[in-house]
Structures are given as structure tokens and as C-alpha cells.
Amino acid sequence: MPATDGPDPDEDWVIDRLASRSAPAPGLVLGIGDDAALFEDGRVYTVDSMVEGVHWDDKLSPADVGWKLVAVNVSDVGAMGGRPSFALLTMGLPSPLDRAWVDAFADGLHAACAKWGVALVGGDTTRSPVRTLSLTVGGHAARPVRRSTGRVGDDVWVTGQLGLAAEGFLSATPRPAALARLRRPEPPVAFGVALAEAGLASAMMDLSDGLARDLGRLCDASGCGALLDAEMIPGDAPLDWRVAFGEDYELLFSASVQDRDAVRSVASMQDIPISRVGRLEPRPGLRLVDGGEMPASLFTHFAARVPRTPPRRGRTRSTPGRNGEAT
Amino acid sequence: MPATDGPDPDEDWVIDRLASRSAPAPGLVLGIGDDAALFEDGRVYTVDSMVEGVHWDDKLSPADVGWKLVAVNVSDVGAMGGRPSFALLTMGLPSPLDRAWVDAFADGLHAACAKWGVALVGGDTTRSPVRTLSLTVGGHAARPVRRSTGRVGDDVWVTGQLGLAAEGFLSATPRPAALARLRRPEPPVAFGVALAEAGLASAMMDLSDGLARDLGRLCDASGCGALLDAEMIPGDAPLDWRVAFGEDYELLFSASVQDRDAVRSVASMQDIPISRVGRLEPRPGLRLVDGGEMPASLFTHFAARVPRTPPRRGRTRSTPGRNGEAT
Numbered sequence: 001m002p003a004t005d006g007p008d009p010d011e012d013w014v015i016d017r018l019a020s021r022s023a024p025a026p027g028l029v030l031g032i033g034d035d036a037a038l039f040e041d042g043r044v045y046t047v048d049s050m051v052e053g054v055h056w057d058d059k060l061s062p063a064d065v066g067w068k069l070v071a072v073n074v075s076d077v078g079a080m081g082g083r084p085s086f087a088l089l090t091m092g093l094p095s096p097l098d099r100a101w102v103d104a105f106a107d108g109l110h111a112a113c114a115k116w117g118v119a120l121v122g123g124d125t126t127r128s129p130v131r132t133l134s135l136t137v138g139g140h141a142a143r144p145v146r147r148s149t150g151r152v153g154d155d156v157w158v159t160g161q162l163g164l165a166a167e168g169f170l171s172a173t174p175r176p177a178a179l180a181r182l183r184r185p186e187p188p189v190a191f192g193v194a195l196a197e198a199g200l201a202s203a204m205m206d207l208s209d210g211l212a213r214d215l216g217r218l219c220d221a222s223g224c225g226a227l228l229d230a231e232m233i234p235g236d237a238p239l240d241w242r243v244a245f246g247e248d249y250e251l252l253f254s255a256s257v258q259d260r261d262a263v264r265s266v267a268s269m270q271d272i273p274i275s276r277v278g279r280l281e282p283r284p285g286l287r288l289v290d291g292g293e294m295p296a297s298l299f300t301h302f303a304a305r306v307p308r309t310p311p312r313r314g315r316t317r318s319t320p321g322r323n324g325e326a327t
Numbered sequence: 328m329p330a331t332d333g334p335d336p337d338e339d340w341v342i343d344r345l346a347s348r349s350a351p352a353p354g355l356v357l358g359i360g361d362d363a364a365l366f367e368d369g370r371v372y373t374v375d376s377m378v379e380g381v382h383w384d385d386k387l388s389p390a391d392v393g394w395k396l397v398a399v400n401v402s403d404v405g406a407m408g409g410r411p412s413f414a415l416l417t418m419g420l421p422s423p424l425d426r427a428w429v430d431a432f433a434d435g436l437h438a439a440c441a442k443w444g445v446a447l448v449g450g451d452t453t454r455s456p457v458r459t460l461s462l463t464v465g466g467h468a469a470r471p472v473r474r475s476t477g478r479v480g481d482d483v484w485v486t487g488q489l490g491l492a493a494e495g496f497l498s499a500t501p502r503p504a505a506l507a508r509l510r511r512p513e514p515p516v517a518f519g520v521a522l523a524e525a526g527l528a529s530a531m532m533d534l535s536d537g538l539a540r541d542l543g544r545l546c547d548a549s550g551c552g553a554l555l556d557a558e559m560i561p562g563d564a565p566l567d568w569r570v571a572f573g574e575d576y577e578l579l580f581s582a583s584v585q586d587r588d589a590v591r592s593v594a595s596m597q598d599i600p601i602s603r604v605g606r607l608e609p610r611p612g613l614r615l616v617d618g619g620e621m622p623a624s625l626f627t628h629f630a631a632r633v634p635r636t637p638p639r640r641g642r643t644r645s646t647p648g649r650n651g652e653a654t
Contacts, residue, residue, distance in 0.1 A: 010424040014452045017429060018416065021437045025413045025446030037415065037448035045448065047463060049417040051455045086352045088364065089345065090376040090417075090461045097337040102344060110348045119352030121364035121372065125341045128378045129457050134417045136374060136463040 030146065035076045035205055042140045044082035048072050049134035059169065062101045064183040065133070066108030071185045072208065073137040074116045075249045078189030079206035081196025082141035086121045087113065089135050092128025101131075116189055145196045145253075150203035150222035154254035156278040157263065159188050162211060163237030166245030185249035191272045192251050200263050204253040210246040211277075216286055218252060228278035229289045254280055357473065362403045362532055369467045371409035375399050376461035386496065389428045391510040392460070393435030398512045399535065400464040401443045402576045405516030406533035408523025409468035413448045414440065416462050419455025428458075443516055472523045472580075477530035477549035481581040483605040484590065486515050489538060490564030493572030512576035518599045519578050527590050531580040537573040538604075543613055545579060555605035556616045581607055 019032040030038040036046035048069070050056060056065055070087070077084040089109070093102070113120060118137060168174045168182030187206060195201040203222055207214050211233065219226050235242045255263050260276070267274040278289075346359040357365040363373035375396070377383060383392055397414070404411040416436075420429070440447060445464065495501045495509030514533060522528040530549055534541050538560065546553050562569045582590050587603070594601040605616075 010422075010426075011452050013426065014418065014420070014424070014429055015450075017433050018436070018447060018450065021433070022447040023441060023444075025448055028413070028446065028448055031446070031448045032450065034449075037413070045413075045415055045463075045465070047415040047417055047449060047461075048451050049419060049453055049459075049461070051419050051453060051459070053456070054454050086355070086364070086372075088372055088374040088463055090374055091341065092376060092378050092459055093341070095337075097341070099337075099340065102341055106344050106348070109345075114350060117350075119355065119358070120345060120349040121352055121355055121358040122361075122374060123342075123345065123359065124375050124461070125338050126376055126378060127381050128459060129380070130455065132376075132378070132419055132455060132459045134374075134376070134451070134461045136372075136415055138372070138465075 029144075035147065036080050036082070038080060038141065038144050042082075042142060042144065044077050044080055044139045044141050044144070045136065046073055046076040047134060047136040048076070049132065052131035059179075060183050061108075062104035063108030063111075066105040066110070067112040067184050069133055069135045070109055070112035070116065070118060071187055071249060073135050074118065074189050075185070075187035075206040075208065077137055077139040078187055078192035079204055079251060080141055081143055081145040081193055081201070081204065082139040083193055084116055084118050084137050084139035084189065086119045087135050087137045089120060089123035090133065091123070091125050092130070092132035093125065094129060094131065095127050141196065143196050143199065145201045145204040146221070147203050147205040147218045148221035150218055150224060150254040150280050151256070152224050152280050152282050154202050154256055154280045155260065155276050156215065156226055156228070156252070156254055156280060157274050157276050158207065158211065158234065158250055158252050159191065159267075159272050159274050160248065160250040161235040161273070162207070162233060162248050162250065163235040163242035163245065165247035166241035167237050169247070170241065170245070182247060185247065187249040188251055188270070188272050191267065191270045194266050194270060195253060195263070198262065198266060200255050200259050200266065201253040202255055204251060207248040207250045207252050208246055210248070211243040211252065212286065213244075213246070214252055218254070219280065219284065219286065222280065224280045224282060225284045225286060226278050227281050227287050227289060232275055232277045234273065234275040356471075362474065363407050363409070365407060365468065365471050369409075369469060369471065371404050371407055371466045371468050371471070372463065373400055373403040374461060374463040375403070376459065379458035386506075387510050388435075389431035390435030390438075393432040393437075394439040394511050396460055396462045397436055397439035397443065397445060398514055398576060400462050401445065401516050402512070402514035402533040402535065404464055404466040405514055405519035406531050406578060407468055408470055408472040408520055408528070408531065409466040410520055411443055411445050411464050411466040411516065413446045414462050414464045416447060416450035417460065418450070418452050419457070419459035420452065421456060421458065422454050468523065470523050470526065472528045472531040473548070474530050474532040474545045475548035477545055477551060477581040477607050478583070479551050479607050479609050480584065481529050481607045482584055482587065482603050483542065483553055483555070483579070483581055483607060484601050484603050485534065485538065485561065485577055485579050486518060486594075486599050486601050487575065487577040488562040488600070489534070489560060489575050489577065490562040490569035490572065492574035493568035494564050496574070497568065497572070509574060512574065514576040515578055515597070515599050518594065518597045521593050521597060522580060522590070525589065525593060527582050527586050527593065528580040529582055531578060534575040534577045534579050535573055537575075538570040538579065539613065540571075540573070541579055545581070546607065546611065546613065549607065551607045551609060552611045552613060553605050554608050554614050554616060559602055559604045561600065561602040
């Protein structure tokens with residue numbers, strides 16, 4: 001059974017405590033508080049950790065865990081328009097060692113590394129009473145895109161179908177595609193890179209915590225709000241599964257209305273399904289077409305009972321929940 | 328009480344399992360199996376993790392843990408002749424959060440980051456039943472030095488005094504300097520960089536697992552052996568504490584006999600004590616002047632009862648113990 005790991009005011013406190021006194025790095029463009037660290041020369045770095053019983057349970061095989069550890073990290077890099085290229089792994093493993101577990105984990109990790117062109121270049125293995133994994137991924141963005149540069153009037157787009165991982169986790173009878181998405185997310189990294197390099201995305205981030213929270217973050221960072229059309233949010237799951245559960249590892253981006261055809265063309269070339277779900281507006285907050293304010297419950301609905309892999313972006317300091325939603 | 332974490336054949340197996348199928352990274356010069364990953368353009372990356380109860384006990388305050396996490400990583404970078412510049416941190420912390428612990432930890436971490444010019448640029452915070460930390464450090468080596476390029480006939484040098492951390496851990500009445508070394512190691516990073524950039528070190532690595540094991544690794548990697556003069560090994564602790572305990576985080580390097588004065592000059596300018604403790608020889612293995620073979624016990628003496636912070640280099644695949652010593 002997974003432990004809960006919903007919004008945690010302590011986490012913001014920890015991040016603030018660590019970030020507040022950190023010295024500036026030469027050439028650093030984005031540091032603590034964004035999806036990934038970004039340097040002037042385009043180097044991008046991100047790290048995520050996964051703890052057994054907190055971030056995964058027996059719905060995931062050891063190979064799934066290996067895959068997902070890579071996927072959640074390359075998702076961050078791709079969402080900045082970066083190509084991931086290398087990784088460093090730490091593994092804390094209980095003694096005596098379960099070699100079959102490591103073997104299967106390595107299979108999944110290597111399969112994901114091969115898919116996204118990531119080379120494992122270093123790491124550290126140690127004993128730990130509970131399986132604890134972390135992966136640092138480095139890459140390069142020729143034309144990086146941030147979450148903070150959305151412009152009022154831009155369209156809001158998402159890739160893929162949302163809510164599949166929610167179905168995989170919450171449904172008593174999930175479809176195979178839903179279980180597969182929970183176990184082996186497939187972030188559209190190459191599409192993120194293509195959008196960025198074509199200069200089409202005005203702002204971009206990945207969908208890890210659900211559209212409601214993540215779009216709230218993009219809007220907060222960009223100093224705007226958004227109007228969403230619930231009918232356009234892709235997927236056949238209930239609205240709350242589509243917008244509030246998370247674990248989608250799809251892309252969320254904004255783009256100029258003039259670039260609609262160009263965006264569709266890039267998506268079509270890469271065979272990536274995309275949906276235009278709304279637009280950025282001057283008024284802060286998220287609203288639904290015909291639905292008034294985005295229900296606050298959508299931000300917190302699953303907070304107390306879903307696993308997070310990783311639980312939440314450990315770097316985002318501004319969340320919808322801190323801007324008028326229930327705490 | 329610290330758990331034990333001595334030589335573990337499983338660890339080599341894990342590393343081999345992970346390394347065996349990793350794709351090559353473009354421009355990668357050194358990958359899994361060395362102190363740090365090194366790219367052609369001089370980028371250097373290393374990662375180490377620390378788990379409470381495995382890598383530290385109550386001899387270390389939370390601030391000491393923060394300091395040490397930075398120190399053990401910059402030690403790896405400096406030992407390759409690299410200047411560390413940035414870091415990404417993961418913290419797994421039990422719930423409810425102990426803010427005082429995090430506060431003190433952050434103080435130590437920031438103090439060490441300030442000392443070695445490291446900027447914290449990202450991270451991930453999550454819940455975990457046991458405190459688990461990992462730090463990835465990146466840097467740059469203008470003229471990188473490996474452990475594998477020692478030449479027969481070269482002098483073998485070490486910095487500092489060895490055995491202080493051993494005294495800090497093992498002695499019932501340790502001196503303040505010994506406790507300080509155990510708690511707050513001070514790897515001579517700038518000296519490693521200066522030696523490397525002056526082209527004076529033919530091979531170099533840091534002393535984390537004790538001179539006996541680490542020199543054995545340098546020799547194995549360089550395809551040679553070494554003759555050690557026990558009288559010259561610096562420190563006033565018993566020989567086994569000086570060569571077999573580890574946790575020194577000093578530098579071990581080889582240099583041409585012709586460069587003795589130049590080496591001393593660089594050390595003097597940086598106010599770093601150095602000692603010439605032996606020389607590299609064609610015959611494999613470590614020998615003591617007048618003492619015959621290096622006693623096998625020195626490689627395994629503390630194996631079953633000392634903490635390692637980190638336990639052992641999780642990347643070294645060739646150890647003295649696998650080349651003729653007791654297993």
C-alpha cells in the first residue's frame with residue numbers, strides 16, 4: 001500500500017530554507033524553484049528521488065520502477081526543451097541484497113535510457129533499510145523554454161490523454177493502457193525539444209501533478225490566469241482524474257494563436273496527439289468555460305491519498321494552493 | 328550506533344550489472360568505475376549518498392552531516408583536478424518534519440558550499456522513513472588527472488595527516504582535531520586543481536577508504552605496484568589507523584621524481600602539508616620498506632566495524648581485495 005504524499009507545507013519550507021542562502025552559480029539562469037536547473041550555455045540538470053512505499057507500491061514491478069525513474073527525469077528536461085544525455089544514479093538497497101530485484105530494475109532503467117538516449121555515467125550504491133533511488137539527469141537545451149514566459153492571449157495545449165495513470169491507480173478494473181501509463185509513462189521529450197527549437201512554445205512544463213496544479217504553476221510563474229474548456233481536456237476519464245491526479249508526464253505548453261497550424265504540424269510530424277484546452281488570461285486563477293471558478297476541490301481532491309512519483313516537484317515554490325485555495 | 332558497511336561483494340555486482348549495458352555517452356572519457364564521470368570538454372560529475380544509521384551516527388551533528396555531504400563530493404572532483412561549481416541535493420526526510428534538524432543541516436551544507444564555491448542549483452525533497460541524502464556535484468577540470476596514469480618510478484605522495492578520522496571514531500578519548508576531521512573533513516580541493524593544472528600529478532585520487540585500499544586501486548588502475556615507507560606515512564596514530572580506516576579525504580597522488588621540488592613548491596604556496604610515502608614499482612601489490620608484503624589484514628582490518636561516509640566508492644570495480652588479498 002502506498003503511503004500518502006500530498007501537498008506538504010513542510011516541503012516548501014525545506015526548499016525555501018535551502019534556497020535562501022545558496023550562493024549564485026556562474027552562468028546560472030534558473031536554479032532552485034524551477035523544473036530543472038539551466039545554465040547560460042544551455043546545460044540542463046534535474047534530479048528526482050523515489051522511495052519504496054512512498055513513491056511506488058506493488059502495482060509497479062522492479063523494471064517499472066527503473067523505467068519510471070528515468071521517465072520522470074527526462075520529462076523535466078524535455079519540458080524545458082532540452083535533450084537529456086546522461087545520468088548519475090544512487091541506489092540505497094537493503095541487506096542482504098535482492099539480486100533479482102536489482103536485475104529487473106536495471107532492465108527497466110536501461111530500456112528507458114535506451115529510449116531517450118541517456119547514458120548512465122556514474123553513481124553510488126549503498127546500504128539502506130528501505131529502497132531509495134535518485135537519478136540526476138543532465139542534458140542540453142539549444143533554445144530553452146521556461147514555465148514563466150506565457151503571454152496573455154496564448155492558447156494552452158496539452159499532449160496525450162490525461163487521467164490514464166489515475167485510472168491505472170484508482171480503478172478496480174483499469175484498462176491495460178491505463179496500467180501501462182501508470183507503470184511506464186512516456187513523456188514526449190522529442191516533441192518538447194522540437195517545439196522549443198522551432199520557437200513555438202511560449203511557456204512549457206511537464207504534467208506531473210495534474211493539469212489543475214501544474215497549469216496553476218505556469219500561470220503563477222507567468223503572472224496570468226487561464227480559462228479552461230473542460231470538454232477539450234483529452235481523455236475519457238472523469239474530470240477530476242484528468243486534471244487533479246497527476247502522473248501523466250505529458251507536456252503542458254502555451255503558444256501564440258498565430259502558431260496553431262505550426263504547432264499542429266510539429267505534433268503531426270512526431271505523431272503526438274495534442275489538444276488545445278484553453279487560453280491564458282490576465283485575471284489570475286483558473287476558470288472553466290461555463291463553469292465559473294475552477295473548483296478548489298480539484299486541487300486537493302486526491303492530495304491525501306495518491307502516491308506521487310516523485311511526489312511533487314520538489315522545486316516549485318508557488319502553488320495554486322498557496323494562492324487562495326484551501327491549505 | 329553506526330551500522331557496519333565494509334567490503335561488500337554485492338556492491339561490485341550491482342555496479343557491474345548497471346554498467347554492463349549502459350550506452351556510451353557522446354564525449355564521455357570516464358564513466359562508471361572511476362571517482363567521477365569526465366567528459367572531453369572537462370565537465371566532471373560525481374554523486375554520493377548518505378543514509379542515517381549507515382553513514383553517520385550521533386558523533387555527527389546535523390550540521391556536520393550537511394558539511395560532510397558536500398566535502399565527500401568535492402573531494403572526488405578535486406581529486407580529478409576539477410573545480411566543483413554546482414550541486415543538486417535530494418533529501419528523504421521522515422514525517423513529521425524535524426525542522427530543527429533541517430535548519431542545522433542546511434547551515435553545515437551552506438558553510439561547506441561557501442568554502443568550496445559550490446552553488447546549490449536544484450534538488451528534490453520527499454518523505455522517507457529514514458533520513459536519506461544524496462548530492463550530485465558538477466565541476467570542470469581544465470587538465471583532468473586520472474587514477475590510472477601512474478608511472479613506475481614515480482613518487483607516491485599524500486596530503487595532510489592520516490588516521491585522524493580513525494581516532495575520532497575509534498578512540499575513547501579522541502583529540503578535538505581528530506573529532507573535527509571525522510565530522511568536518513577538509514579535502515584539499517584547490518591543491519588538487521593546482522597540481523593538475525601544473526601537470527605535476529601523474530595519477531591522483533582521494534583517500535576515502537584508507538591508503539592501503541586506495542593506493543591499491545591506483546596501482547591496479549595504473550598497472551603497477553608500490554613500495555611504501557611506513558615511517559613516512561604522516562600522522563601519529565597507529566599504522567592501521569593511518570592506512571586502513573579511511574575517511575581521511577586527503578589526496579593521494581603520484582609524481583615524477585624530477586618534480587619533487589615543484590610539488591613541494593605548490594604545496595608550500597597553498598600551505599598544504601605533504602608527505603612522500605613511497606614509489607610506484609613494476610611488481611603488482613603493495614609492499615612495506617623492510618616489512619615485506621603489506622599485511623593483508625590492513626585491507627580488511629576495519630572492514631566489519633567501521634562506518635563509511637560514503638561506505639566505499641560505489642564506482643571502483645578493481646580493489647586490492649580482489650587481486651590476491653583475503654576476500
